[in-house]
Amino acid sequence: MPRILKAQLKTVKEKNDRLNPDSAWVTQNRKKLMSQINNTVSEDKPRFRFDYVWQAINIFVPGRLAYSVVRPTAIFILVGAIATSGWIASVGATQNCLPGEVCYGVKLAAEKTQELVTSVAGAKDQQAQMHLEFATRRAKEVKKVVENKEDDAPQRAAEAMVKLEKSIQTANEVIKEVVETEPEKIVEVVKGMQETAKDINQTLTAAAEQGGKDVDVAGTKQIVKDSSLDIVQTVVQKNKDDSGVVSDEDAKTIVKTQIDVAMQDTGDMKSKAEDTVKVLETAPVTSNNLPSDVVVSVSSTILISTSSIQVVVSSTTPIVLPTSTIKDVLGDVSKQAIAQGQESQKTLEEAKVLVEGNHLLEAISKVKDATQAAEQAERTVVEVKKAVDAVNSGVLNNTPIPATTTTIKTEIK
Amino acid sequence: MKDVINEKLLLYKVRIKRDPEAYGLLYDLYVKKIYRFIFFKISSREEAEDLTSEVFLKAWNYLVENSEQEIRSFASFIYRIARNLVVDFYRERAKRLPESSLDAVVETLAVEEAGGEHRLMISGEVEKIMKTLKKMKLEYQEAVLLHYIEELSAGEVARILGKSQINVRVTLHRALKKLKELLEKNRIE
Structure with missing residues (x-):
């Protein structure tokens, strides 16, 4: 009975027409309903x-x-x-942020987090690699800031360079720990350091060329080079004291790489000095038709020597010199820089011979001497180039040259 | 299963895209069921039609204005609206008859409904069943109507009536037993 009753109940809606709505009403009501709800639908789709x-x-x-x-x-x-x-999106979005921008703090905070995590969970070689990576980023930031040519670019570039130097110094300290604790990894780490130093120097050089006189990268470049050299010296010394830390072949390779880098830098410096001399030689300047004189601010003792004039200046007061004299002086200074470059190259060649004779520490000492001399000469070339640009622009435009801020600190004899 | 997915898809389109066409299809699926549910309780064709229209309009407004609210089943959702509107309908009637209390009116209406089966043009066994069903208490009527006549699952009936599934199963069992007893009693008489 229940089964029959259930079956009968199922059929109630089909068998009893009165229970069902009139089909005409169903259709008409649908139209009415559609009309009503269409009026309530706004054009704006829900978010x-x-x-x-x-x-x-x-x-x-x-x-x-x-x-x-x-x-x-x-x-x-x-x-x-x-x-x-x-998190990935936020941090990823900050990767292109530059010093001086609001999001730059987020980028640095992300790096701090990474640093913290790596210091707890990562090996020393990974930490060193991370700090080198940070330094490379800072160098790229310097270049981008300079490329953007904003008014405060020098300050922003300087901010990045300070951080770059800090990262390099931290990397340096960590690598020295690797030398002591994980000597088996040191060759790879040092090679990474040398590669990074090379990249950073190239990037900073490119930035300086674009940034002109206001962006001074020389100090930072020197710190990067010195750091790389310091690590190489530490490794070679460790290898000598504690034989077998690295193979002789690896030690030689590391020192040779350092020599090659120094040779490359010295060559670049020499080329710039030679370019400056050529510019000076072709500049249409005589002492009689100059529109005005160039003011040179001298902050240290400088001996200015030409074939016709010999002046010794020791003053911090700006001095006024005829442009033709300046031109001659600058030419001489550039030639001195070229000579210094040649001397450095010679020293580096000697270092190469020492490497072949397995006198690695002596070779490094030579590299240090050559690098320091070349660096000093490069600074001089940079300053001379600024002065040359000032002289040229004044002469070619036939307008008075404003007092330059050029300061030649190097003592030239 | 396919029908269930289709119905959920239509509901999704209505809620998220405010798609009137999708709502039209839901209307096609449920208009007869809702009408039958209301008509069974009210027994007046005109009033059942008005209330059915109102149910669908209210349901649309609720769906588009409360798209964050969770609606597991369109069936239980629309039946609940219909049920509430029927209650409102009786309340309105009570106001129009001020001498009587609401309970009295509802009772009166229940008696009227029980005696109003003459409005249903039914015949044979079905006629007897419907007449008997109308004489049962409201709780049994609703459970039998939704589960056995409209073929909704016990879970859906539970959600419409606001009861647990076990409670609904017990009610259905008792209602069917009672219906059977009454039908047998009528047969003897």
């Missing part, structure tokens, strides 16, 4: 919300399973994904 994703999933997942298992799991996964991707 996306996170729970829409859940509602979409719920279409295909059975209700109970969805609510008891899939939903908590999905929420867990999505929250995790959003948190992770949010």
